[in-house]
Amino acid sequence: MDLKYSPTARPTDEERAAVDDLLGPPESGWDGGDGRDGDTLRWARGGRAARDRRDLLLPGLHALNDRIGWLSPGALDYLCRRLTVPPAEAYGVATFYSLFSVAPRPATVLRVCTDLACAAKGSAEVCAGLERELGPAGTPSEGAVWQPSPCLGLCERAPAALAVRAGTPAPATAVVAPATPGTAAAAARAPQDAAPEPYAEEAVPQAGSPGLVLLRQVGTVDPASLDDYRAHGGYAALRRAFALGPAGVIREVTEAGLVGRGGAAFPTGRKWDATARQPDHPHYLICNADESEPGTFKDRVLMEGDPYALVEAMTIAGYATGAHHGYLYLRGEYPRALARIQYAIDQARARGLLGDDVLGQGYAFDIEIRRGAGAYICGEETAIFNSIEGQRGEPRSKPPFPVEKGLFGKPTAVNNVETLVNVLSILERGAAAYAATGTEGSTGTKLFCVSGAVARPGIYELPFGVTLGGLLETAGGCTGTPRAVLLGGTAGGFVRPDELDIPLTFEGTRAAGTTLGSGVVMVLDETVDLPRILLRIAEFFRDESCGQCVPCRVGTVRQEEALLRIKDRTGAAAADDIALLREVGRAMRDASICGLGQTAWNAVESAIDRLGVYQ
Amino acid sequence: MTAVPLQPPRRLIEFTLDGEAVRVPEGATILDACRAAGKDVPTLCQGDTLTPKNACRVCVVEVEGARTLAPACSRRAEPGMAVRTDTERARHSRKVVLELLASSVDLSTTPRAEEWIKEYEAKPERFGAEAARMNEAPKVDNDRYVRDYDKCILCYKCVDACGEQWQNTFAIAVAGRGFDARIAAEQDAALPDSACVYCGNCIEVCPTGALSFKSEFDLRAAGEWDEERQAETTTVCAYCGVGCNLTLHVQDNEIVKVTSPHDNPVTHGNLCIKGRFGYQHVQNRD
Structure with missing residues (x-):
């Protein structure tokens, strides 16, 4: 590889410092330092050792974006020199993520969620107000720029906005939710002065009530205190895991019937077993915390409210699967979860709960946080590998499956945050006690992200088997006349308000022709313009398609175009386009590489067939 | 002595x-089996010298028991x-994929596209x-080859040929995302400012004619490109001792592409700048 760097683009001192703070100073002219002379003149460095650091590309881009606010040609070129990355590839990676910009922009960026839950709660007014206060979206004003954004995962406090001001030593962030044009504009002007966020437990209306399993510590345990976590029974599950041994842990998890909570509902025990059995080493564990499904915010609440639980659960998962290195791939739009989890990991490491000798048991395990940068697709289990490896976050084709060839081509177990936290209660109480809750096909409890037209939106934990109506009753019932309920997010489907007896289990929703997905339950009342909601869903998929395969790259565009044509039409006037949508949707479902394209038509289809939107 | 690697x-x-x-x-693919059995499955992003990226999805088949x-x-x-x-x-997926491509990309120079569109009744x-x-307007930024991305189906073959699979130059990559994704050099620079070494191995693998010799591009623009009038002569490159094979495409006694x-x-079809583009002396008649 004979790379050609820019002869003219130079980093500023600040950009150089941002990169060097992450990577350390360059050793010689071979990796971005000044000149090649003396000892280094004839000593070519780089090669494999440098290429092995490719996975630091994304953290490097974050370091620049955090401090400068955008990625200048000089900064990108310097980062490439430091990591021996081809500049064209780094440019391809930088332009893949929506949080980055390769064009100059102000240090402060305000993102206003215009996705489903926020649209139903007045994000359009926030945007209109911001146009008056700060000018049109995308136009710099007063050192800031605002732009519409896909779901920010703050649906219980919709409408939401997130301001980030790049700077040293760390960027200032402000979460504004519920937002008004005034508070959003103020956050854009001075994010450091924004009012603090409410406690995480305020997203959990059931907080403190008995019977909670996954959420029992949210609001009762200090999320910053490892001592408090341990005083409430923390790390008992890890001790039990060490007593059982890796095979014993996998047996318990399998017997408990735990299945993945990210949306695919794959049996966790089987995944762990398959990973643990792989002869190839090292094994990796990845916690998928790239929660980006519109309407989903459960993982954020878990990480903000009970971060040590996730650290402990990841340690157990690593132990069971034979991994010594765990990656926590965290959504880039979750500043508070990042701070809390990072602090929890640091504390656990300082106290010997992570590191070379966890709990004195001779097992080495550590966790590294990798931040996403605004790409829904990176929540796909193989796209996450490419993203961590410093490539564009495009999904890989399966087979080979992750348990065989995952991160860095090694056996990898990828689990969602909620899935992992379930493991604690399985080990604490035993598989049988865990499986006694829920139904035969769906054991345990489930977190539901309830938003939209309900009296008390938030995260609810209920045993599998509760009906949709039962859940909405727990959430205080609907406000207004319900028109539709979206289950499972944009990749899920709509159901009618007369279908509230659907049991919320994997098998129950499947039998009803819908899905639990990631646990989204979004109630839309009659004031909502459904064709516009569908258009927003189509826009989301078009925006988030990685562009790799044709059915999804072009199909999502054609889907949006057709929905735009029929947004004010019904009956025969819409029939041709609906037929077209069905044909394109079927090809997307059948022929796309990954779940994004395969599910991009689900919600629209259900709205047409179940809700009769265009009749 | 030449070591010949033996395989079990x-x-x-x-x-x-x-x-x-x-x-x-x-280790054979389903496509290998189809071709061995004489079945014609359409392909675009598949290349005989590259690891399949399976991005175009025009070759999809039904495997019993699989969800997709x-x-x-x-x-x-x-x-x-x-x-x-x-x-x-x-057949439905192939038809829709062809429709999606043909409605967004200029397939006029894609071999067999027209035939498949007819066969699958794509509209x-x-x-x-x-x-x-x-x-996209054609990018004419050097006198060797043209990048006409209006014809690009984003099959990744040029990126793979330029990068780790053959040339190891890494001059181009996919930039942007989704429908806005394009093949680009860093900062979308013109080729002379990029790392491109003009080996032309990207042209060799391009399945749609998005990448073409400047000579071909100009002849097509003038309406004079005519493959029926072309002779192909395979010879050995005279520049160095490697002895690469060259196939010279000659129209009206002029080399129009290599x-x-x-x-x-x-x-495996790869050349360097000399073999690919260094043929002018052959036609120097002074």
């Missing part, structure tokens, strides 16, 4: 292809699997006149 004999795998038992060596269709170009044959290449479901015009297209046979055991 490959096991044969038996599976069912369109109801008939077929046997292929272990499988790309024949990259799915390896497994013992006992039952594959159907011509079901209504597979790209049904997305309407307003349907979004690539809308390719290289993909079955050459040493170079």
